[in-house]
Amino acid sequence: MADGARRGLDLDLWSYRILLGLLGMLALVIMVGPVLIVLAISFTADSSMRFPPSGFSLRWYEALFDPVRSSQIHRAAINTVQVGLWATAIGTLLALLAALALARARGVAARSADTLFVTPLMLPQISFAVAALVFFSMIGFEAAKPAIVIGHVVVCVPLVYKTISASLSQLDPALIESSASLGASRLRTFRRITLPIILPGIGAGAFLLFMASKDNVAVSLFLSDARTNMLPIRMWQMLEGTLDVRVAAVSGVLILATLVLMLAMERFVRISDRLR
Amino acid sequence: MAARVTMPEGRFMLAFPMLLFFGAFFVAPLLLLVAVSFFDDPDITVPGLSQYTGFLSDAFNWRVLGQTLLLGVKVVACTTLLAYPIALLFLAAGPRLRRVLLMLILVPLLTSVVVRTFAWIVLLSREGVVNSLLLSLGIVGAPVQLLHTELGLIIALMQIELPLMLLPLVSVMARLDPNVVAASQALGAGSWRTLVRVILPLSLPGYAAGVLLVFASSTAAFVSQSVIGGGRLIYMPLFVYQQATTLYNWPFAAAISVILVLAISLVAFGINHLGRSARGNIHG
CATH class of the missing domain: 1.10.3720.10 (MetI-like)
Incomplete structure (x- = not known):
């Protein structure tokens, strides 16, 4: 009996931790990701805004500071x-x-x-x-x-x-x-x-x-x-x-x-x- | 003793500049707005109720109002799904990780809404990240149109408004007594049961505050609505803007603004009421 209860408790604890961890990480990625993607795109070598960019360049910063x-x-x-x-x-x-x-x-x-x-x-x-x-x-x-x-x-x-x-x-x-x-x-x-x-x-x-x-x-x-x-x-x-x-x-x-x-x-x- | 009597009054004088400023530049313009809305013609000469009767008798306007409020509700629902996992992560974290999480919440909060909207234009495009993710997971067979659709707008606003939901939620989590959670578990409730019976009810005041902020902000999120929603989806803010600046119909723009404030206040009042009765249930 005690053993069964213990296993139940472990399942409860681990299912909670794993699900919370996964969902929390996913939510954090969705929250911060877009900002990082914009930052990455600003260094693109392309003339259109694609992600991921095909190469690194500062050309758009040069254009901006002109x-x-x-x-x-x-x-x-x-x-x-x-x-x-x-x-x-x-x-x-x-x-x-x-x-x-x-x-x-x-x-x-x-x-x-x-x-x-x-x-x-x-x-x-x-x-x-x-x-x-x-x-x-x-x-x-x-x-x-x-x-x-x-x-x-x-x-x-x-x-x-x-x-x-x-x-x-x-x-x-x-x-x-x-x-x-x-x-x-x-x-x-x-x-x-x-x-x-x-x-x-x-x-x-x-x-x-x-x-x-x-x-x-x-x-x-x-x-x-x-x-x-x-x-x-x-x-x-x-x-x-x-x-x-x-x-x-x-x-x-x-x-x-x-x-x-x-x-x-x-x-x-x-x-x-x-x-x- | 004499000092004690005069001190509060003397100190109160310090609020005078701000009161004067708010009276002149906040209360007065809003009163003027209400007054202007009760005129029938764009030149503001004939007083009357025609702006309100005109607004309320046109089905198109009702649809715009309904669509706007519904957008707010949908965004609140989606934001909740992202906010709670992060808030629960915050609750489980130690002091150092909590600081890191708060900084992560600050990054999007302090980044301009225009920048975040721009991010979603790139993410939601046909060749964008969202579409390639859906394709590689086999959820869709061909790229789907997300830009200029309500679904795309809701996805974007879900991220854009998330920090506003998280701040009050996280502050409630920070004040939540860890002993309450420990007691629940010591008494044999598992983690899920503790979540549903203890943590969620205790977080409701913070959640209600977050719901209010997200609702008010997403119904008024002009840039995202017009750039990601596109021209075919019309919401109240764009409607007000068109009337005020391109058609110069101030009385009508004023009337729509007043109706928007009333509609949002009504929803806010409802949420507040729900929040209060929920709190009553926990303690009583």
């Missing part, structure tokens, strides 16, 4: 970085102040504000994009780039707000109280105690905001004009057209930059701990 032939892509990339940096600076500052104000606040007003600040995450971005387009047109706000920055701040700021709030909620209030009871002013307590502790959270949130801004399609699409093309929109146009292989090279640059930034952020602020 200042004359790819000037439109370069301009779009510069716009994207500029907008991303502005949105990150403004969004991080606003979110930091708001998170400091609302951390541990329990009132109805505070909870409502807290909910409001993360609402853009749940709203279909396209609806907000139409709203922003109508709004900016009706108030006569013509400048495309500042409008895109504002739009990006709205849709991306919940990421940094949530990250900073999470690090504030882990801050031990006893530290603040002892600092105050030892006679430190509130500004001094903030600078010497709170800020150093939540700094990694601020860094991680700012990073996530920048990454979300550089990938934004909906808001950029509605608010950009002919002169302010953004990189994801430009790439989309290249995909809809004649499948320009330079798309693979742009993607390759983006993927490599993302990997490098991600590993750096993991090293300095443990980004993997802050996603939850």
Whole structure:
């Protein structure tokens, strides 16, 4: 009897482990594989996008970095970085102040504000994009780039707000109280105690905001004009057209930059701990 | 003592810039959107309900709305099949492997949606990886058309939305008390029984959050819908875009946007409700 039960248990355990292992591996391959395949294709020697490529070359990167032939892509990339940096600076500052104000606040007003600040995450971005387009047109706000920055701040700021709030909620209030009871002013307590502790959270949130801004399609699409093309929109146009292989090279640059930034952020602020 | 009374108010002032910003650039545009949707003509002069009655009385619009919501449901179902094995792997893993898994989830999450969509154009083409895999496994005799079909779109979105399902699911797994699993096994429940009776119910709050994110994101996934779905499949976001930017019919675009928000909120509310009653069942 005991022997039979034991064998049953082993079968149960091993069938679970093997099936879970296989399915998990398969799912991981499906999740990460496409990104690696794009990276491989960007080094193709062919003039069409086939996988696997027939040979290795840097010809599409050369075409991409050619200042004359790819000037439109370069301009779009510069716009994207500029907008991303502005949105990150403004969004991080606003979110930091708001998170400091609302951390541990329990009132109805505070909870409502807290909910409001993360609402853009749940709203279909396209609806907000139409709203922003109508709004900016009706108030006569013509400048495309500042409008895109504002739009990006709205849709991306919940990421940094949530990250900073999470690090504030882990801050031990006893530290603040002892600092105050030892006679430190509130500004001094903030600078010497709170800020150093939540700094990694601020860094991680700012990073996530920048990454979300550089990938934004909906808001950029509605608010950009002919002169302010953004990189994801430009790439989309290249995909809809004649499948320009330079798309693979742009993607390759983006993927490599993302990997490098991600590993750096993991090293300095443990980004993997802050996603939850 | 006096400091204690004034401190919370003084601190609350710090939220003012963000409140002002959200009021001016988030709440005001959305209110304006709702207001504009209640006008009958593209010049926004005659107030009326004709945009809504017009939308609701045309079968084509209902089909687009239904197709969009159904797409979200199908993508959620497929994403679930990939997300749970990874989340369970995460649950079984030690701290170092957990970090590696989180980094692997981050790679696609931080890679532009346009790049991931582009990957699927290559993968789903006639000579693409998916077709050669199906051919070599003998599942199909000749290459099948996947690009510009709903099936192809669902396959692509399944991967594109996967990280959004995984983040909340993995965070629930990280907080799951290992003693609960150990207790279940010590009491004689096997691994499968523990999975079905203990782990899955406890993961439901995270799963519900993931379902919401994936549903909202896949119904609004414009680039994938238009590039992989092709011109014949029309979903709500593209519909809104056409009305707003090529036809300049703002009131109609506004009305469709409002309907999209309402439809998604309704589904979100339903999921939240289900999630809450499921949680109630575990503890009660």
